[in-house]
Amino acid sequence: MAIDKDKIKLGLIDNIVWIICIILYIAFIFLRPQGFLSLQNVETILRVGSMVGFLVLAEALVLLTGNMDLSLAQNTGLSAMIGGYVIRVMFPDLSGWIGIIIVVAVGGLLGAINGFLVGKLKYNAFLATLSTYLIFDWATFWIRRGTIVKLPSIFVAAGDYKIGGVHIAIIIFLGVAFLLHLFLTRTEFGLNVYAIGGNPKTTEMMGIRVDNVILGVFTLAGMLAGLSALIYIGYIGSVTSLIAQGRIFDAFAGAIIGGISLRGGRGTILGALGGIVMLGIIDAGLTMLLITPEARGVLNGFVLLIAIAINMYITKVRDRILEPR
Amino acid sequence: MSSLNKDIPILRVENLHKWFGKVHALNDFTFDIYPGEAVSLIGDNGAGKSTFVKIISGVFPQTKGKIFWKNEELKNNSIEMARKVGIETVYQEQTLVSALSITKNIFLGRVITKDKFLRVLNLKEMENKSKEVLGELGLNVSSDQEVRFCSGGERQGVAVARAFLFKAKLVILDEPTRAISPTGVKKVMDFIKGMKDEGIAVILISHVFSQVFQITDRFVILSRGEKILEKKQKDTSVDELTDVLLERH
Numbered sequence: 001m002a003i004d005k006d007k008i009k010l011g012l013i014d015n016i017v018w019i020i021c022i023i024l025y026i027a028f029i030f031l032r033p034q035g036f037l038s039l040q041n042v043e044t045i046l047r048v049g050s051m052v053g054f055l056v057l058a059e060a061l062v063l064l065t066g067n068m069d070l071s072l073a074q075n076t077g078l079s080a081m082i083g084g085y086v087i088r089v090m091f092p093d094l095s096g097w098i099g100i101i102i103v104v105a106v107g108g109l110l111g112a113i114n115g116f117l118v119g120k121l122k123y124n125a126f127l128a129t130l131s132t133y134l135i136f137d138w139a140t141f142w143i144r145r146g147t148i149v150k151l152p153s154i155f156v157a158a159g160d161y162k163i164g165g166v167h168i169a170i171i172i173f174l175g176v177a178f179l180l181h182l183f184l185t186r187t188e189f190g191l192n193v194y195a196i197g198g199n200p201k202t203t204e205m206m207g208i209r210v211d212n213v214i215l216g217v218f219t220l221a222g223m224l225a226g227l228s229a230l231i232y233i234g235y236i237g238s239v240t241s242l243i244a245q246g247r248i249f250d251a252f253a254g255a256i257i258g259g260i261s262l263r264g265g266r267g268t269i270l271g272a273l274g275g276i277v278m279l280g281i282i283d284a285g286l287t288m289l290l291i292t293p294e295a296r297g298v299l300n301g302f303v304l305l306i307a308i309a310i311n312m313y314i315t316k317v318r319d320r321i322l323e324p325r
Numbered sequence: 326m327s328s329l330n331k332d333i334p335i336l337r338v339e340n341l342h343k344w345f346g347k348v349h350a351l352n353d354f355t356f357d358i359y360p361g362e363a364v365s366l367i368g369d370n371g372a373g374k375s376t377f378v379k380i381i382s383g384v385f386p387q388t389k390g391k392i393f394w395k396n397e398e399l400k401n402n403s404i405e406m407a408r409k410v411g412i413e414t415v416y417q418e419q420t421l422v423s424a425l426s427i428t429k430n431i432f433l434g435r436v437i438t439k440d441k442f443l444r445v446l447n448l449k450e451m452e453n454k455s456k457e458v459l460g461e462l463g464l465n466v467s468s469d470q471e472v473r474f475c476s477g478g479e480r481q482g483v484a485v486a487r488a489f490l491f492k493a494k495l496v497i498l499d500e501p502t503r504a505i506s507p508t509g510v511k512k513v514m515d516f517i518k519g520m521k522d523e524g525i526a527v528i529l530i531s532h533v534f535s536q537v538f539q540i541t542d543r544f545v546i547l548s549r550g551e552k553i554l555e556k557k558q559k560d561t562s563v564d565e566l567t568d569v570l571l572e573r574h
Contacts, residue, residue, distance in 0.1 A: 188436045188444040191425075195433055198422040205384070205420050206434035207404045265424045323474050 006321050013314050013321070017258055017274030020310075021281060028285040035288045043166065049280035050173035051159070051235060052247050053273075054228035056254030057180055058111075058221035060272040063255055064184070065217050066197045066264025067118055067125035071110070072225045072251055074136035076244035079106040079222075080229035081140045084148040084239030087155065096152030103233075104226035110136060111222015112215065119214030133248075140241050148239040158227075159234020169231045176227065181269040193217060197264025253300065254279050257307040259314070275307075331360050333396055335494050335526045336381065336412075341390035343376050343550075350376040351387070352550040358495065363517060363527040367534050367566065368547035374530045376550075378497050382414040383407035408434070411494035415484035415501065423473035428455040430472050431487050458486045462516065478509025485516040488525070496520055497528040502536045514540055535563045546570065 012019065029036040055072050062069045083103035087094045110132070117128040161168045184190035192213045195203040204210045232243045258275025260267030282303060286296045334357035343351040351373045358364050366374045380387045383403040392399040394410050407414075414420070421430045428451050437447040437454075455468045464482045466475060472483060481501055488496045498517070502510045517540050520527055531537050534544070544561060546554040546569055554569050 186445050186448075188438060188446060191429060191433070191436065191446065195422045195425060195429075198424040202420045202422055203433070205382075205404065205414075205416065207408055208434050265422070322471060 009321055010318065013318055014259075014268070014271070015274070016310065016314060017271055017278060021274060021278050024278065024281050024285070028281065028288070032285065032288040036285070041284065043170070045277065045280040045284050046170045046173070047167045047235075048283070049276045050167075050169045051228055051231045051244075052250045052254065052279070053173050053276040054176070054224045054231065055244070055247055055251035056258070056272050056276045057177060057269065058224035058228075059248075059251040060255040060258065060260045060267060060269065061180070061184075061193070061217055061224070062125075062221050063260045063262060064193050064197045064264055064267060065214055066200065067214065067217075068129065068252075068262075069111075069114055069218065069221055070126065070129040070248060071114060071133040071136050072221065073244040073247040074133050074140070075107055075110045075222055075225040076229045076232065076247070077140045077241070078110060078136040078143075079103045079226045080233055080239050080243045081143050081148075081241060082106045083155075083229065084151060084233065085143055088148050088151060088239075089144075096154030096157075099152065099155045100158070100230060103229050104223050107226020107229060108219050108223040111225065112219040114222070115215035115218030118218060119211040143241075145241050147241075149237075151233065151238065155230075156234040156237055159231040160237065161234070169234065172227070173231070176224070177269055177273050184269060189213065189216065194265050197261075197266070199265075250279060253304050253307075256304065256311070259311055261311075279303075331524075334358060334393075335360050335395060337393040337396070338377075338381065339391045339393070341377070341380065341392070342388045343373075343380060343385075344388045350550050351380070354390070354547075354550070354552055356545065356552070358526045358528060360494070360526050361521050361524045362542045363521055363529060363537075363540055364543045364545060365529040365531055365534055365537050365541040366545050366547060367531065367570065369570070371549065372547040373550040374547055375499065377547075378414060378416075378499060378528070378530060381407065382412060382497065408491075411492065412497070413484075413488040413491065413493035413495070414497040414499070415481065415488075416499045421472045421480055421483060424471060426469045426471055427459070427466060427475070427483050427486075428452050428468045430483055431455045431458070431490060435491060454490060455486065458490045462486055462489065462519070476506070476509060477503075478506065478512040481509070481513050482516060485513075485520070488520070489523075493525060495526045495528065497530070499530045500532065501529060502531065502533060510536055534566055538563055 025036065035041050055076065058072050059069060080103060083099050083106065086102055087096065087099035114129050114132055117123040118125045157168060158172060159169050163171065184193060192203065192208050195208065196210055196213055200210055229243065233239055254275035255272050256262065256275070257278055258267065258272035260272055282300070283296070286299065337357040339355050341351055341354040354373065354377060366377070368374050379385055381392060383406055386402065392402060399406070399410070422433065425433070432451050437450050438444040439447050452468055459466060459468060462482055462485065464479060464486065466479055472480065475483065485496070501513050517527055529537050529541060538558065541558050543555065543557050544566060545552060546566065
C-alpha cells in the first residue's frame, strides 16, 4: 500500500541520524574492532555524551522556540562553581544534597535571567545570551580561579557512581531526555513551544502568553545546564573554573545534527539524542584512531557542515512525502 | 436564549477612538452587528478597519469609547476575554501555524487536556472533534495534515472550523478571499453562509467587495478612521460603493 510505503520512508527520514550512527559504529568496528566491539565502549560514549548531552537537550529546547542560548555552557560552569563554593567554602557542613539542589536551582535561575531578557524584555536572543555568556564566564573566574576539591560524596555521585555496572549519569540523562520528549510531545506547554517556534505572532494572537513560555523554556534549559554541571563535577571529581568551557559549540552541533531547526518549530528530542550519540561515536572513533585533537576539531566542523546539508535535503524529501496528492 | 435574540446587537461599539502617537487611526466610530448578520467593512489601506478589528479582538485597547457585548460593557478587553465571550478573528495573515497539524491549529490556545496540573493533551479527543467539524464544513482534508500543505481556501476553512467548534458568536474575517482561487472563494462564501444560518454574526473586511456583495447584509465604509457610509445591501449596489470609495480616495 502506498500509505505504508510513505510511512516507512518518513520513519527512515525522521530517524536518519540513528541510521548514520549505526553505519558509523559499524565502520569503526572494522577500523578498531578491539575497542568498538566492547559494551564498555558504548557505556563510555554514553557517559561522556551525557555531560554535553544535557547541554544539547537544553539548546534543542531553546532552538525549538526559534531562539538560541549562547550562555548554556557558561551557565554550567557558574552553577557548578556556586554549588561547590557554597558547600565547600561558605558552609562546609552543608549536605551534598543541598549542593545538588543549589547547582540545579542556580542553573534554572541563570536560565530564567535569559528568559526574562528574551521573553519579557524582548531582547534579541543572540545578543542577550552573548552578554550573559560573558557575565557567567567571568563571574565563575571571579568567584574562584582554580579548583575546589574534597567535595561530599553525594555531590559527585551523579557523574561518578554506578548502578549495576552502568554509570548513574547515563541513567539520569536518558531518563531526563525521555521525560523531556514526553513533555514536548504530550503536553500543552510542548505544543506551545512548537507553535512559538513555528509562528510566534500567530501563537500570541491565539491567546498564548508567548513571554511566559519563553521564560519557562530558558529556565528549563538552565536547569538542564545545572544537571550537566553535576555530571561534570562527578566526572572530574572537583569543581574547576574551566568546567564545560567551549562546549556550547558541541551543544549547537548536537542539536543541529539531530535535526533541530535553527528557525524553530521543527525537530525532536529523539533526534537531538541521536546527534549526541553521533558526536560521541565520532569522538571515540577518532580518539582510538589516534587522530590529534586539532584534526578532530577540524573534522567535527566538516561533520556539522555535512549534517546541515543532509538536513536541508531531508526537509525537501519530507515535504514531498507529506504533500497531499 | 439571549445569545440568539436577534433584536439585541451581539456587539456594539460607541464613539471609539484610537490614537497611535499623532495618528488618529479610528475617529468616533460607532457600529453594531446582530446575530446571523454579515456586515462588510470597506475602506482603503489606513482606513481604520484593521485597527477596529484588533480593538474588538483584544489585541490592543481603544483610546476612548465603549464596547458592548450583548448590551453589557466589555471592560479591559484582551485576546483571552474576546475569545472567551465568543469573538473569533481570522486575520489577513491567517492565524495558523504552518508546521502544525490542522487539529493542533484548531485547538491552539484551547486544548483539551487530561489533567489540570501537567496539562497532558487529550490528542484522541482533539483529533475526533476536529474530524467531526471538518466533516460538517465539507472540508476534504486530513486532520493530521500540516497546515502548510493546505490551499488558501482550506486555510480559511480551518480557521472557520475553529469558530464553529468553539461556538463563536461573532466571527471576523479579515480579507477572507485574498490570494485564493475562485473555487476557494466559493468555499469561503459557503462557510460564511453556513455561519449566518447558525446565527453567528460575521464581520467581513474586504477590498474586493464585489466578491462579498451577495453574502453581505450591510456595508460600512471607512475612510481615514471615520465612518462615511452605512447602507443595507438591498439599498445599495457595487457601483455606488465603488463611487463612494473613489470620491474619498
